[in-house]
Each structure stands twice: as structure tokens, then as C-alpha cells.
Amino acid sequence: MEADSQRSKSYRRELHDLVQRACTDGEMGSMPMRSLLLNEAQYCHHLSQNAFTIEHSLDTWIDNFRENLPHVTHNNKAGFNVPHTDRKALVIGAGPSALTYYGHLKDKGLFTVCTNKSLEFLIRNGIEPDIVVVLHSTPEIKGTINTKVVSDYLGQEGRLKSDFIIPTTIDPGVFWEIAHISRSTHHHWFNPSIPEEQVENINQFMERMTGLPVIDTGGDVGVFALLMALEMTTGPVGIIGLEHCLKLKKEWTNEQALGYRIEYAPESYEMLYAIPPSFQVTLDTMVKLCNSKGKGRVYNLSNFGPVYARKLLPYMAMEDFACQNKEPTNC
Amino acid sequence: MSEQRTNELLKKFDDWNRDVIKELLPGWCRNVAKNLEVATTSMDYKQGRAGVKHCVVVAAGPSLTDEDILSLKNYPGDIIVCNKVFKRFINLNVVPDWCLLLDSNAVSEEQFRFLKNRPWVPTKFLVSTTAFPATVEIINECSKGHPNQFYMFNPTVGLNGDMDVTTVWRWMNGCPELSHGGNVGTMAFMFARDRGYEVIGLLGYDLCEELNPEWTQEQAKDREYLYFPDINKVVAIPFYFLAYSQCLANTALIWHGNDPKGPRKAVNLSESPLMRHINVFLQKKVEEYVKWTSEI
Numbered sequence: 001m002e003a004d005s006q007r008s009k010s011y012r013r014e015l016h017d018l019v020q021r022a023c024t025d026g027e028m029g030s031m032p033m034r035s036l037l038l039n040e041a042q043y044c045h046h047l048s049q050n051a052f053t054i055e056h057s058l059d060t061w062i063d064n065f066r067e068n069l070p071h072v073t074h075n076n077k078a079g080f081n082v083p084h085t086d087r088k089a090l091v092i093g094a095g096p097s098a099l100t101y102y103g104h105l106k107d108k109g110l111f112t113v114c115t116n117k118s119l120e121f122l123i124r125n126g127i128e129p130d131i132v133v134v135l136h137s138t139p140e141i142k143g144t145i146n147t148k149v150v151s152d153y154l155g156q157e158g159r160l161k162s163d164f165i166i167p168t169t170i171d172p173g174v175f176w177e178i179a180h181i182s183r184s185t186h187h188h189w190f191n192p193s194i195p196e197e198q199v200e201n202i203n204q205f206m207e208r209m210t211g212l213p214v215i216d217t218g219g220d221v222g223v224f225a226l227l228m229a230l231e232m233t234t235g236p237v238g239i240i241g242l243e244h245c246l247k248l249k250k251e252w253t254n255e256q257a258l259g260y261r262i263e264y265a266p267e268s269y270e271m272l273y274a275i276p277p278s279f280q281v282t283l284d285t286m287v288k289l290c291n292s293k294g295k296g297r298v299y300n301l302s303n304f305g306p307v308y309a310r311k312l313l314p315y316m317a318m319e320d321f322a323c324q325n326k327e328p329t330n331c
Numbered sequence: 332m333s334e335q336r337t338n339e340l341l342k343k344f345d346d347w348n349r350d351v352i353k354e355l356l357p358g359w360c361r362n363v364a365k366n367l368e369v370a371t372t373s374m375d376y377k378q379g380r381a382g383v384k385h386c387v388v389v390a391a392g393p394s395l396t397d398e399d400i401l402s403l404k405n406y407p408g409d410i411i412v413c414n415k416v417f418k419r420f421i422n423l424n425v426v427p428d429w430c431l432l433l434d435s436n437a438v439s440e441e442q443f444r445f446l447k448n449r450p451w452v453p454t455k456f457l458v459s460t461t462a463f464p465a466t467v468e469i470i471n472e473c474s475k476g477h478p479n480q481f482y483m484f485n486p487t488v489g490l491n492g493d494m495d496v497t498t499v500w501r502w503m504n505g506c507p508e509l510s511h512g513g514n515v516g517t518m519a520f521m522f523a524r525d526r527g528y529e530v531i532g533l534l535g536y537d538l539c540e541e542l543n544p545e546w547t548q549e550q551a552k553d554r555e556y557l558y559f560p561d562i563n564k565v566v567a568i569p570f571y572f573l574a575y576s577q578c579l580a581n582t583a584l585i586w587h588g589n590d591p592k593g594p595r596k597a598v599n600l601s602e603s604p605l606m607r608h609i610n611v612f613l614q615k616k617v618e619e620y621v622k623w624t625s626e627i
Contacts, residue, residue: 252560262556
């Protein structure tokens with residue numbers, strides 16, 4: 001087995017330069033190179049993802065920034081005075097495991113941080129999160145915030161008590177949705193940082209114009225929510241829905257499926273999941289971030305995906321995490 | 332893809348094989364020495380050309396069924412089988428035209444021992460000079476008195492250096508060299524190509540595995556996985572299968588040149604999800620292929 005593993009490594013090393021050429025050849029003809037191409041694409045992606053995103057999104061960001069500026073400057077009563085606490089935090093992303101039952105977390109005193117898509121999952125269980133983190137600058141997440149579930153929960157005039165972390169580059173339509181369900185005093189605007197080598201002095205300009213901090217978001221709303229939770233609380237942080245993988249779907253085309261890395265974990269109930277290349281980069285970043293915070297700071301509460309199957313972070317069932325509170329409430 | 336590019340790829344795979352070769356080379360040399368006398372009197376497969384335009388090459392992948400084999404009973408082209416598949420064919424009363432043996436392991440003796448106790452079969456044997464000597468002896472004995480039935484070759488051994496070991500073996504036994512890409516299935520395809528068939532069907536070529544819940548975490552991590560939503564199936568591919576399939580696909584590609592109007596066709600007949608999705612092969616069912624080639 002060890003010899004096989006060594007050969008595998010040697011094989012990959014040997015093929016590294018071939019794959020680089022294969023990327024430009026375009027006629028590899030057969031699929032077995034797929035995973036190697038993916039690995040290579042992932043490496044290239046890591047280097048160029050930011051540059052690519054920024055190049056293609058900069059106009060949108062600036063347009064959004066201009067449109068949002070009145071709200072940011074005139075109606076901004078909260079500033080970026082986000083809450084700080086020593087409570088345990090629960091960060092909920094929008095991965096497959098996030099769609100679960102949260103009702104038992106009521107009255108457990110957890111500091112809950114969710115993303116735009118997972119807001120509905122909490123509301124459905126009657127939990128108003130402490131923090132809702134939004135990052136997207138494109139309109140694609142429209143409809144994920146003021147959903148029917150949220151709107152029914154709030155009634156005609158109701159507003160959530162949650163604090164919203166909002167980038168100054170947010171799509172105005174998405175902000176309108178947030179404004180409809182929340183209080184402006186709970187809006188915490190910030191400037192998402194843009195690498196200076198891409199656009200010179202842009203962070204400084206945004207900071208000067210808004211009087212708001214510039215924050216490196218990591219480019220992924222889930223990771224940013226985790227980052228915020230780590231900043232806002234000194235207690236342990238549990239994460240769910242941040243597995244950065246997908247469940248296999250029959251609806252995908254073969255071409256789509258071949259674009260994902262499939263992993264198999266026979267030891268975890270024969271678990272199968274797909275990792276798109278961009279998720280792999282974010283996953284690596286997230287795990288590094290969690291490990292850099294020291295042992296016992298971040299727990300994985302999801303029993304699906306690479307973080308669980310490959311034991312990248314310590315696992316704890318959500319109920320156990322909620323009940324092992326420093327100051328137990330209703331456990 | 333250019334021929335040069337493909338050759339570069341193949342060379343890289345040969346380089347990768349080097350470690351394995353170095354480990355097995357002493358045993359191969361011992362077998363070549365023990366098979367020397369038989370090899371010097373064997374026939375040269377390169378002297379003959381195929382009398383028909385099409386063939387089916389059959390490897391031993393788990394997807395190969397008895398129904399597949401029986402479908403070939405009245406196949407008018409040549410049937411070329413690899414290693415242990417030969418016994419399955421004979422047991423089902425389907426006589427292959429060629430049987431290829433590359434395996435140098437003692438296990439092959441078990442697979443061919445049945446020949447001792449049964450009537451003569453007209454199958455031609457192409458056997459590696461590195462094959463297990465007791466197996467070579469069995470096959471040679473059953474071919475005695477039947478000219479044009481027993482052929483041997485020296486397998487290409489991709490060692491770097493001024494002198495390659497295959498040349499030395501050729502000096503010793505006079506047998507021709509045959510490339511194999513690391514496995515008998517690819518070698519059988521190369522053999523069929525060299526015989527001059529225009530249409531080559533590939534059956535029992537899986538080059539992937541079913542998921543196995545008994546794998547350890549390490550074993551599972553050492554494989555690549557492909558998901559095919561159209562059949563809702565995930566298959567596992569060990570790293571050496573990646574190399575084999577790449578080599579096979581590139582050999583086929585370079586042979587037919589991806590020219591849809593050209594006469595050369597490589598046709599996958601296997602049910603393997605991987606082979607079903609490699610686009611250098613035409614895809615057909617066995618019965619469909621038999622009917623189609625009968626009309627050629």
C-alpha cells in the first residue's frame with residue numbers, strides 16, 4: 001500500500017509538466033487526465049482567482065458603491081460597531097448540512113451568525129440570528145433574504161433584530177431586500193478590500209469616502225461569516241453548512257460532473273461528495289484559518305463533506321456543542 | 332494531438348513504469364533464460380498479417396459476461412483474448428483466434444493447466460518470453476506438431492540507457508519486440524494494430540473499479556473518482572489505471588487519427604462507464620458490433 005502511494009505521488013510529479021502543456025493543448029482526447037487537469041486548474045485558479053474576479057467585477061462594484069453611498073453615509077447610524085461577546089458562536093453557511101433542524105438551539109444562548117441563504121433556515125425554526133453576513137455584489141442572491149418564510153415570520157410591519165454586515169459594494173436590489181426586513185440601526189456597512197496591486201489606492205478611497213473600515217473578506221461569504229464570528233466572540237465557534245462541497249446530483253450533465261473532484265469516504269457511511277475547484281481553494285483557506293486560531297477554538301458540526309470525512313477539524317454534534325456551554329442555560 | 336505529443340506522453344508513462352520494472356526485472360530475466368530454448372524455436376508474429384479486416388480484443392475486466400462471450404460464437408472476424416480470459420472462452424465453446432500472455436507471474440500456470448487434459452484447440456498463442464516458464468511449457472506442449480500456432484515476443488522494457496534489455500533478449504532468443512503500455516489489454520490492442528485490422532473492438536476493458544466499502548481511508552484516497560450523472564454512477568480509478576487508460580486512448584488516437592472518414596475504427600464494446608465515456612472510441616454493444624462488422 002505504501003509503495004502504491006509512493007508510486008502515485010511519483011506519477012503525479014512526473015505528469016506535472018505534461019498537464020501544464022495539456023491545459024493549452026485542448027485535445028487531450030480522453031478523460032483520465034481530468035483529475036490532473038483539475039489539480040493544475042486549481043493551482044492556476046488559486047493564483048488568478050482574485051485577479052479574474054476583480055477584473056470582471058470592478059465596474060459592478062464601483063456602480064454599486066456609488067448607488068449605495070447615500071445609505072452608507074446618510075442613514076448609517078450603526079457604523080461598523082459590531083457586537084462583541086464571550087458566548088459560544090454558531091456559524092451557519094449554505095452548504096448541504098445547513099438545511100437541518102435548529103429548534104433545539106433556542107434559548108441555548110448561542111451567538112448565531114448566518115449568511116444570506118441560511119437566514120431562512122434559522123427563521124423557519126423560530127431563531128433570529130444575531131448576525132447576518134452578506135457579501136455578494138451581484139443580483140444572483142436576490143430572493144434569498146426576504147423569502148416567504150421570513151416575510152411570514154415578520155408579518156406586515158415586523159423587522160428582524162439581527163445585525164446585518166453589509167459590503168458597500170452590495171447589489172442595490174439585494175440591499176433593498178435587507179432594508180425591508182431589518183432596521184437601519186442594525187446595518188453595519190464595511191468596504192470589502194480589493195488587492196492594491198489590482199487597483200491602486202482603491203481601498204484608501206473607499207475608506208475616506210465612507211469613513212468605514214476596509215476588511216479582507218476572503219472572497220467567500222461562508223469564510224467571511226466565520227471570520228466575523230472569530231472577531232466578535234472569544235468563545236468556541238461551531239460551523240455548519242461550510243463543508244464546501246456538493247451532494248452528487250443526477251441532474252448534472254456529465255461535463256458538469258467531470259468539472260468536480262469526487263471524493264469517497266468508505267469509513268464514513270460510504271460518503272460521496274463533489275468539490276468544485278473554487279471550493280477546494282476556499283476549503284483550504286478556511287481550514288488554515290481555523291487551525292491558526294488554536295486548538296478548541298473552531299469545531300465542525302457537520303457530518304458531511306471533506307472536513308468531516310478527512311477529519312480536517314475536530315467534529316462535535318451540534319447538540320453537544322450547544323450544550324457544552326461555558327454557562328449552560330437549558331441543557 | 333500531434334504524433335510527437337502523443338509519443339512524449341507515452342514516453343512519460345514508460346518513465347513512470349521504470350520503478351515497477353526495476354523491481355520485477357530480475358524475475359523477468361530469469362524467465363527469459365529459462366524460456367530460451369522454447370523461444371528460439373517459436374514463430375515471429377510479425378511475419379503474418381490479418382486475413383480479415385476486423386477483430387475483437389477481449390480483456391479480463393469484471394464487466395465481461397458469459398453472454399458477451401457467447402455473442403462472439405459466430406463472429407466472422409478474429410477474436411484475440413488476453414491471459415485468463417482464454418479459459419472462459421474455451422469453457423463456453425468459443426474458440427479465440429489468438430491468445431496473448433504477458434503475465435510473468437506463477438498464477439498463469441493455474442490459468443492454462445486445463446490445456447493438458449483437453450483436445451487440441453486451434454488458437455494461436457503469442458507468449459511473452461518473460462512469462463512463467465511452467466506456463467510456457469504447457470502452451471508449447473499443446474501446440475507441438477501444429478505449425479504456426481506458437482509465437483513468442485520480447486516485451487518492451489522502458490529502461491533508460493545506451494542499451495535496453497529487450498535488445499539483449501532479442502540477441503539471445505531472436506524474438507521480435509512488442510510494446511505493451513504496462514498491461515496486456517493495451518498490448519493486445521497494439522498487437523491488433525500491428526496485424527493490420529482496420530476495425531478493432533475492445534471488450535472487457537474496464538480500467539475502473541466499483542466502489543468498495545471495505546477500502547481503508549488510505550486506499551480510498553489513493554484513487555480518483557468519476558461521477559456520471561447520466562447513469563448516476565461513481566467509479567474509482569487507481570492511479571495505474573489512469574496511466575493504462577491514457578496509454579490505450581492515446582495509442583488508439585494516434586492509430587485512427589480521429590478521422591471519422593478514415594477506415595480505422597477503435598470501438599469500445601465494454602460496459603465500463605469510463606470506457607463508455609472516452610471519446611476516442613466509438614461505442615457499440617457486442618451484438619451490434621458483430622452485426623455491423625459482418626456487413627464490412
